[in-house]
Amino acid sequence: MQDAGGTALADGVLVRVGTFGVQTDTTIRSYFTADAATTRTNLEGNFSVFGSGTLTGGQIFFDPTETVELNYDTTPGAQATYGDKDIYVMIFNNAVAGSATQVGLFRGIVDPSSGQRVYRFASDNSQGSDLEFSPVFIETMFGNFQTPGDGTYQLGALNQAYGITSALTATATRNNAFSYAITANNGPTSYSTTALPAGLNVSAATGVISGTPTAAAGDYPITIRATGASGTVQTTLTLTLQNPAGGVPSITSSTAAQTATAGVVFPSYTITGSDSPTSYGASGLPAGISVDTNSGVISGTATQTGTFTVTITATNGSGSGSSQFNLTVVAPTLSFSNKAFTLQTADTTAAPTPTTGFVPTSYTLQSGTVPAGLTLDAGTGRISGTPTQTAIATLTIRGTRAGVTADGTITVTVNTALATINSASTFSATKGTSLAAGSGNYQITTVPSASLATPTSFVIVSGTLAPGLTLNTSSGVISGTPNTEGVFTVGLSANNGGAQGGGNGPTFNLTITVEIAAPAIDSSLIAFAGTYTPFTYVLTAANSPTSYSVENRPAWVSSVTTFTDSGVIKTRISGQPTAAGRHELTVSAFNTGRTGGAQRDTETLVITVYDSKPSASSVGITPPGTGQVGVPFSTYLTGAARDVNDPVYFNATGLPSGLTFGSAAARQQGLITGTPTKGGIYPVKVYMQNPKGYTTTTLTITILPLP
The missing domain is CATH 2.60.40.10 (Immunoglobulins)
Incomplete structure (x- = not known):
């Protein structure tokens, strides 16, 4: 067993067997810090020791008072456990942990004779256990462990936390060769960087950053990385790039053409140069724009236009460097x-x-x-x-x-204002009735205006008028006789196109409602009959009646029949009177309105029945008065205006020139009118008639000549 330097461990090093419980490798890895004392405290505070001993003659002797029992498993690659906890072996390079400077943490125990993980200690704790340790440890926490069984296991320094170990600051000189090596513990296999200044590169295999930097002077934060079996660690290297000592500055800022707008603040331009300039200058600038000689910033607001050639300089103790660019100032818009x-x-x-x-x-x-x-x-x-x-x-x-x-x-x-229509937006009419005879023609009116908005014409811009109606485009009058019931919406516009900016004004929507006219009885409401003479009366009505009714009929009326004549519905009243008299019948005509409601017209029909012919005495014939040529003349044959209902018809022959019965009603009343044209005494034969027959009488009319 060796330390980190490859030296075999001496007898007396401390060996502990135990567990970290259920803590993960990530947590255990965090116990190794850059501070040795903290690392020892972390390991001793979180490691549960099952047994400890010392290395003597290559064997580990445990305290005889301790009992260490491990699960037995002969399966190659199996992990030693105690209950359900992983078993670790911790070795310090000193018999006293607090005095140790190196530590190794391993997981698994191997039987060197079989190469299998046997996980056992000798039952006699007084005997040393000749064990070797497996390289199955915390994700290559430390060192270059060899294959199981060769007895080469290295310990690492207590303060050797996993990470990059090279210096984190460096200085380089522009346009001069530079080299820096990234180093890290625990065997990294590759290296990388980001944000290297121009001219520098990194070797992925060796971690050496090298090259000749050409970027501007300044501090550059560079991310450096080391990658190994445990993953990738990174940190920041601050590289200070400085100018060579004693060189004359050269301009490094852009000399591309610049653009400004007169009267608008110029986006600032900064002069930069090599070799640490101490002052800056610029000439040829347009009025309103200047340079800060300390910072090299060109700023301001140009007050003249044109293209200007600007000469910029950067100066230090060794001299000045210069360059030029064009500045074009355009006029504002x-x-x-x-x-x-x-x-x-x-x-x-x-x-x-x-x-x-x-x-x-x-x-x-x-x-x-x-x-x-x-x-x-x-x-x-x-x-x-x-x-x-x-x-x-x-x-x-x-x-x-x-x-x-x-x-x-x-x-x-x-422009002239457009004419705006302000007449009523709704209008009602009756089918079959001319507007002039009914509700009156519709007149389009416009809003009074002081802007010469008087319309010169009126137009329909949408929809249509009710059939039968027309628009007078000059006067704005809608007239005519609607022939179709319904609701019609038409868009109207008043046009004053002859004026500046004139034309159709806003569209005005007019709603025209055409109703169906109620029936109107149009047959005479006076009828005459003679006793024992067949009588027939036809009841008719305007506006398309659909039915009739006859009430209060006398007993002699034997038939009331509805029939159609040329598409018009009528009703016939028939019978034969047996006695003279006057009869008032209630007659009604019906149709259906536009919305479905019933409409009617009810009138009184008077039938007078006679049983004898008229006579001069019975009708009260009175001799007429005297007239004069050229003077309007009027006389009633009865001496007074008779009621039109009186059942006597008059006619006459031999009337003076210029006189006549003017109408059917006048014949019934016996009214002779006119202006005589010739004087004389005229015998006039008068005829009087009723349903039973007629009689005659002779009267004399005297017409005086002109005076």
């Missing part, structure tokens, strides 16, 4: 969003957008004329106000800050 104003309506443009970082403090008009009623705000660059005239103006506006200017263009348009 100013952009506007075009704006459309509405005549007589207050509004404002959006704020202008300058190049990022350039903030003008004032704005002036360079060209163009601001439309009447609008003004340019010199502080914000906005154009605002209430325009009083239509216009299209293209303006150039300049923004200025500290002598730096930027121009932008904006087009300002002042």
Whole structure:
């Protein structure tokens, strides 16, 4: 058995057999620290000793008072256990653990004669046990253990914690050869690094970092790694790269072309050089940009444009080095969003957008004329106000800050307001009834405006009018006779296209509801009959009646029949009166409304039954008065206006020129009207008739000549 240096162990070293219980290898590994005393404390505090003894003449003698019993297992590769705990052997290079400087920790015991792990001690504890230790230990915790049975087992220093052992700082000189070796305990097999400065490389096999560094002077944190059977450990090496002593600086910062914007803070440029410059300089810079001679930082805000050749220098005690780069300074920009104003309506443009970082403090008009009623705000660059005239103006506006200017263009348009319809959004009509005769034509109206928004035409932009209706595009009147019931939505727009910016205004939705008209009885409500004479009356109604009813019928009415005539439903009332009299019948016509509700018209039908012909005395015939040529004349043959319901019809022959019965009602009333055209005495034969027959009488009408 050997120590870490390969020297055979002398008699008297301390040997302990025991267990760490159920602790893992990772936990046990953590007991080995860089401090020897801490390592001893960790091992003694966590290791349960079953037996201990000393090495004498290659044999281990245990304390006779201790009894050490191990499970017996002859299976090759099996692990020694005590109960369910792994068995470890711990060897110190001193009989007193507190004085030891090296320790070995091993797991497993091998019978050298068979090569098997036998796991046993001699039953006579006074006799030494000639045992050898297996290399099955904590993941190669320490040292280069050999194969079982050769008796070569090395101990490691108590303070030899697992990890990298080489120095963690190093210094190199730029452009000079450099070498550094990564070292680690416990047999690493490969090495690696990250973030090496330019010019340096690492050997994965030896861990040597070498090469000629060319990077800029400074401190470089480098991650170094060592990898072995136990895994990979890493730490940070700080490499200080310094300039060679006494050299003239050379410029190491970029000499690529740079760009700046006038009036905008320049992104700083830093001059760097080799050989530790102590001061810096720059010439050819544009106005507003300067160099800090201590730090080499070039910064500021350019106030002139152009391309400038800048010479930069770095100086130390040995001299100065220089180089050049081009700096191009461009003018800032100013952009506007075009704006459309509405005549007589207050509004404002959006704020202008300058190049990022350039903030003008004032704005002036360079060209163009601001439309009447609008003004340019010199502080914000906005154009605002209430325009009083239509216009299209293209303006150039300049923004200025500290002598730096930027121009932008904006087009300002002042348009006439679009016409907005404000008439009623709903309108009702009746099928078959003209709007003029019903609810009246629909007139489109618009919102009064001071902006010349008066429409010149009206258009339908969506939907359709109810069939039968039309839009007068000039007047905005919707008229006609709807012929289809339903609800119709039409989009209307008022157009003032003749004005600046004019056109169709906002769409206005009009809802037109066309109802089905209720039936209207249109047959005469006066009828005449004669006794013992067949009587027929046909009841009719407008607006598509679907049925009729007849109530309060006299007994002599023998039939009420509904029939269809040319597509129109009618009802016939028939019978033969047997006595004179007056009868009032209640008649009704029905149809169904647009929404399904019943609609009706109820009237009173008067039937007068006569049993004799009329006579002059029975109807009260009165001689007519005297007329005059050229003077309107009117006379009732009965001496007074008779009721239209009176059941007598009149006719006449021999009337003076210019006089006549004007209508059927006038014939029933006996009303003669007109303007006589010729004087004279006229015998007039008058006919009087009722359902039973007619009689005649003669009257004289005198017409005086012109005076």
